[in-house]
Amino acid sequence: AQTVTQSQPEMSVQEAETVTLSCTYDTSESNYYLFWYKQPPSRQMILVIRQEAYKQQNATENRFSVNFQKAAKSFSLKISDSQLGDTAMYFCAFMKLSPDDKIIFGKGTRLHILP
Amino acid sequence: SAVISQKPSRDICQRGTSLTIQCQVDSQVTMMFWYRQQPGQSLTLIATANQGSEATYESGFVIDKFPISRPNLTFSTLTVSNMSPEDSSIYLCSVEHRQGSQYFGPGTRLTVL
Numbered sequence: 518a519q520t521v522t523q524s525q526p527e528m529s530v531q532e533a534e535t536v537t538l539s540c541t542y543d544t545s546e547s548n549y550y551l552f553w554y555k556q557p558p559s560r561q562m563i564l565v566i567r568q569e570a571y572k573q574q575n576a577t578e579n580r581f582s583v584n585f586q587k588a589a590k591s592f593s594l595k596i597s598d599s600q601l602g603d604t605a606m607y608f609c610a611f612m613k614l615s616p617d618d619k620i621i622f623g624k625g626t627r628l629h630i631l632p
Numbered sequence: 633s634a635v636i637s638q639k640p641s642r643d644i645c646q647r648g649t650s651l652t653i654q655c656q657v658d659s660q661v662t663m664m665f666w667y668r669q670q671p672g673q674s675l676t677l678i679a680t681a682n683q684g685s686e687a688t689y690e691s692g693f694v695i696d697k698f699p700i701s702r703p704n705l706t707f708s709t710l711t712v713s714n715m716s717p718e719d720s721s722i723y724l725c726s727v728e729h730r731q732g733s734q735y736f737g738p739g740t741r742l743t744v745l
Contacts, residue, residue: 550732560722562675562736564633569732608674617688618663618728622674 519544521611523623530599531631537584538594538626540609546570550612551585552620553594557605565607568592596628604630634659634729636737644743645715652711653740655725660705662728666698669722669739678723681708715744 520543530536542551553565568576568585575583580597596603609623635658645651655664666678679687679700687700702708712719720743726736 552734554736560669560739560741562724562726562739564733564735567732612732612734614731617680618731618734619665619677619680620675620726620734622676624674 519546519611519613519621521609521621521623523609523626525626526624527627527629529629529631532599532601534599535595535597536599536628538596538607538609538628540592540594540623542590542592542609542611544590544611544613546613548614550614551583551592552610552612553581553583553592554608554610554622555603555605556608556625557602562608566594599630601630601632604628633733634661634727634735636725636727636735638723638725638737638740640740641738642741642743644745646745647716649715650711650713651715651742652709653723653725653742655708655710655737657706657727659729662705664702664708665726665728665734666700666708666710667724667726667736669724671721675724678710712742715742717744720744 522541549570551568555563566578582595584593606625608625612620637656639654664681667675669675678693679689681687681702699711722739724739726734
């Protein structure tokens with residue numbers, strides 16, 4: 518069975534700083550997807566970034582980038598130039614490929630961006 | 633990305649009653665999923681709903697308690713039956729818009745008194 522572990526329950530950083538959220542996972546699969554989702558107080562789950570396991574290149578989306586270390590089963594999220602609107606719960610998630618495409622979520626990291 | 637709506641956005645219900653949550657997506661999708669997020673917790677998958685077949689439930693969730701309908705490729709409902717205070721949670725639907733990308737609805741916040 519797959520597991521996703523986020524070891525940082527809560528973090529705080531000053532606005533404009535860079536912050537890294539950690540995530541490790543365990544799987545015997547070779548093909549899968551990894552995600553970071555953001556859940557602000559509005560509770561809407563927002564897909565921040567996606568990484569396909571077969572791609573060695575780290576995914577980036579504007580200020581968000583990942584450090585994907587497949588052998589180490591590590592998938593950290595870096596937020597550059599953090600903004601107040603980045604304050605949210607961040608969930609790391611794993612999905613193996615078909616047939617069921619189920620997502621397994623970590624417990625989340627609550628991130629506070631301080632003015 | 634897909635645009636997903638849920639109704640109701642929130643509700644307060646009495647113990648022993650049932651609530652049906654609707655999930656509508658703006659495009660046809662094969663797979664829809666229902667999740668529960670208990671207060672302060674992560675998301676837990678309840679079931680996968682494919683059009684034209686019975687929903688597939690995860691361990692710990694049963695059809696009698698959480699019946700699901702999937703009448704077409706853009707709509708699904710989840711019913712929370714015979715509710716108790718332990719069912720107070722946020723219920724979210726999600727869709728797989730393209731392989732490897734799941735998008736979520738805004739959630740339904742349920743409080744059971």
